[in-house]
Amino acid sequence: MVIQKTSLVNIVIEKIKNYILENKLKPNDKFLTEKELTEQLKVSRTVVREALISLQAVGILKIKPGGGIYIADTKLGTINSILKHHYETHGVKIRELIEIRKIIELGALRLIIEKQVPLDIQQLREINESYLQAITTNGDTKKFDRIFHQSLIKATDNDTFYDFSEIIHQYFALVRIDLTENQESLIKSYKQHNEIVDAIKDNDLLHAQKTMNDHFEPIFTFIKKMEEES
Amino acid sequence: MVIQKTSLVNIVIEKIKNYILENKLKPNDKFLTEKELTEQLKVSRTVVREALISLQAVGILKIKPGGGIYIADTKLGTINSILKHHYETHGVKIRELIEIRKIIELGALRLIIEKQVPLDIQQLREINESYLQAITTNGDTKKFDRIFHQSLIKATDNDTFYDFSEIIHQYFALVRIDLTENQESLIKSYKQHNEIVDAIKDNDLLHAQKTMNDHFEPIFTFIKKMEEES
DNA sequence: AGTTATAATATTGTCAGACCAATTTTCAAT
DNA sequence: ATTGAAAATTGGTCTGACAATATTATAACT
Numbered sequence: 040m041v042i043q044k045t046s047l048v049n050i051v052i053e054k055i056k057n058y059i060l061e062n063k064l065k066p067n068d069k070f071l072t073e074k075e076l077t078e079q080l081k082v083s084r085t086v087v088r089e090a091l092i093s094l095q096a097v098g099i100l101k102i103k104p105g106g107g108i109y110i111a112d113t114k115l116g117t118i119n120s121i122l123k124h125h126y127e128t129h130g131v132k133i134r135e136l137i138e139i140r141k142i143i144e145l146g147a148l149r150l151i152i153e154k155q156v157p158l159d160i161q162q163l164r165e166i167n168e169s170y171l172q173a174i175t176t177n178g179d180t181k182k183f184d185r186i187f188h189q190s191l192i193k194a195t196d197n198d199t200f201y202d203f204s205e206i207i208h209q210y211f212a213l214v215r216i217d218l219t220e221n222q223e224s225l226i227k228s229y230k231q232h233n234e235i236v237d238a239i240k241d242n243d244l245l246h247a248q249k250t251m252n253d254h255f256e257p258i259f260t261f262i263k264k265m266e267e268e269s
Numbered sequence: 270m271v272i273q274k275t276s277l278v279n280i281v282i283e284k285i286k287n288y289i290l291e292n293k294l295k296p297n298d299k300f301l302t303e304k305e306l307t308e309q310l311k312v313s314r315t316v317v318r319e320a321l322i323s324l325q326a327v328g329i330l331k332i333k334p335g336g337g338i339y340i341a342d343t344k345l346g347t348i349n350s351i352l353k354h355h356y357e358t359h360g361v362k363i364r365e366l367i368e369i370r371k372i373i374e375l376g377a378l379r380l381i382i383e384k385q386v387p388l389d390i391q392q393l394r395e396i397n398e399s400y401l402q403a404i405t406t407n408g409d410t411k412k413f414d415r416i417f418h419q420s421l422i423k424a425t426d427n428d429t430f431y432d433f434s435e436i437i438h439q440y441f442a443l444v445r446i447d448l449t450e451n452q453e454s455l456i457k458s459y460k461q462h463n464e465i466v467d468a469i470k471d472n473d474l475l476h477a478q479k480t481m482n483d484h485f486e487p488i489f490t491f492i493k494k495m496e497e498e499s
Numbered sequence: 500a501g502t503t504a505t506a507a508t509a510t511t512g513t514c515a516g517a518c519c520a521a522t523t524t525t526c527a528a529t
Numbered sequence: 530a531t532t533g534a535a536a537a538t539t540g541g542t543c544t545g546a547c548a549a550t551a552t553t554a555t556a557a558c559t
Contacts, residue, residue, distance in 0.1 A: 045556065046511095046512065046513090047332070048512080048513090056354065059358070060357055060358065070541060072538085073539070074539075081511085083513055083514045083515070085513060085515090086512085086513065086514085088319065088540085089318065089322050089512095089513095089539090092278070092319050092326075093321050093322075093323065093325070093326040094326075096322075096323040096324075096326035097326050097350065098351060098353075102522055102540070103522080103540080104520075104539080105521030105522035105523075105540055105541090106521075106523075106538095106539070106540065107305060107523090107538090107540080108540085110540090113351065113354065117351060118348055118351060121343070122329050124329055126344065127290055128290065128343065129343075131429055132428075132429070135348070135428065135429040135430060137429060138380060138425075138427055139376075139427070139429060139430050139433065141376075142372065142373070142379065143364075143372070143376075145375075145376065145379070146371075146375065147374060147375075149375070150368060150372070175387050182536095195368075197328075197364075197365045197369070199361055199365040199366060200349070200365060200368065200369050200372070200428070201434070204371065207433075221369075239511085266515070276542090277541075277542070302509085303513085304513070306510085308543085310542090312542085313542060314544085315542060315544090316542065316543085318511085331511090332511070332512080334511050334549075334550055335510050335511055335512090335550030335552075336550075336551045336552070337511080337551085337552090344519070354559085356518080363518095495517085500559105501559090502557100502558080503556100503557085503559095504556085504557075504558090505545080505556075505557090505559075506553100506554080507554070507555080508550085508552080508554080509550100509554080510551075510554080511548100511549080511550075511557100512547100512548075512549070512550090512551090513538080513540080513546105513547085514546080514548095515544105515545090516543105516544085517542105517543080518541100518543080518544105519532085519540105519543095519544085520541070520542095521539080521540075522539070522540090523536100523538065523550070524538080525536070525544090525556070526533100526534090527533090527552085528531100528532085528534095529532075529533095
């Protein structure tokens with residue numbers, strides 16, 4: 040029987056967490072100072088500081104030197120840094136990430152059409168036209184491509200889904216991949232975008248997903264070639 | 270112009286991370302001691318300790334009192350604890366998590382069939398038979414249901430996909446949901462499982478996904494009823 | 500020689516006090 | 530009322546000490 044002896048620091052961490060929950064502290068709220076904590080919890084400043092730093096590391100608190108301690112807005116930042124280290128130590132297969140992104144995009148289409156969420160078709164068109172313009176003027180095509188896909192995910196009316204999608208995207212961004220796209224393939228992408236919007240408008244899930252699937256095809260062939268070379 | 274002044278602790282954290290990368294340290298490897306770190310980095314023990322505790326918080330190191338410091342096996346643990354706090358403070362809509370789970374399961378079917386991964390059909394059948402037995406003998410039905418679905422995700426030959434699926438599942442487990450299932454509905458689930466396996470065997474993605482979609486239907490109606498009551 | 504109990508050592512945990520650096524507050528001068 | 534310097538507050542780092550835990554070395558025994 041192993042009895043997990045818990046250190047003072049861990050006790051303090053739990054107490055602080057509970058304190059935040061019980062007092063319903065929101066992001067950017069001011070928290071107690073180190074001095075107040077040492078007095079109220081009757082532990083040394085060392086213990087308090089180690090607990091605070093630990094909570095800052097996981098994105099719960101934000102320590103401002105000289106300015107006090109605040110509730111952090113726990114977003115993706117911390118998770119991303121963890122994933123970054125995980126990627127650097129373990130190494131993650133690019134193919135796996137792309138497969139996941141495909142699943143996410145296909146899933147977004149399903150949610151949009153199945154739930155009949157309100158969708159700003161016109162806005163999607165405009166984004167895609169900006170995409171086209173970027174293509175013809177050697178502009179930032181990746182930017183508008185990303186906005187287009189991001190808009191679809193956002194439209195699913197599922198914030199958690201969007202958060203996870205962003206995490207995957209950030210994770211993917213760690214991998215530098217030089218998929219040199221020529222004008223022709225970019226134009227094709229533009230047309231596929233429009234075709235996807237059409238299919239959504241027609242509530243044609245199968246068509247939308249098929250087109251999205253095709254949309255992903257070039258990158259898969261690229262990955263396959265890359266894997267063969269190495 | 271904001272100049273991000275970086276503290277000594279943060280510098281040490283980065284140095285330690287790099288040290289781990291450069292020396293290719295693996296989980297459970299013994300790391301340097303506090304003493305060695307203070308000497309090599311020429312900083313106080315306070316700074317070293319705060320850096321170590323920070324790295325332990327994000328699941329990179331594991332500190333054993335009196336026994337030294339080790340490389341932790343960075344898995345889902347830390348991310349889960351972050352999501353747990355996120356859930357407790359923000360509150361996450363159950364519907365969103367279930368939608369994500371559906372997307373994942375449907376995606377798994379697509380990956381399995383599209384990639385034609387080797388799949389132990391027989392094993393899936395056996396798991397489902399255990400599921401049936403649990404149904405008829407008032408056994409642990411949830412256990413075998415989970416194993417069945419887990420097996421499908423695992424079969425996709427995509428470890429990252431599986432990891433994320435597990436994170437979602439853990440996240441979902443935080444929400445206690447009493448979906449009282451009667452014998453009849455459980456039997457239906459059993460049949461659907463088998464139908465999904467059949468469809469996979471026939472490479473019939475549409476059929477597999479349609480059945481999986483139906484499989485999720487009861488929980489969605491349950492959620493909808495719950496939302497209406499509150 | 501091999502095993503076991505004990506002592507010595509090494510390592511992390513906690514404490515106290517001091518001083519530095521950054522920020523916020525106070526308050527006098529304008 | 531505004532500004533700007535001084536004071537107070539707050540977090541950052543350092544040192545040294547002792548406690549609690551784990552590991553290693555030693556001694557005793559079979």
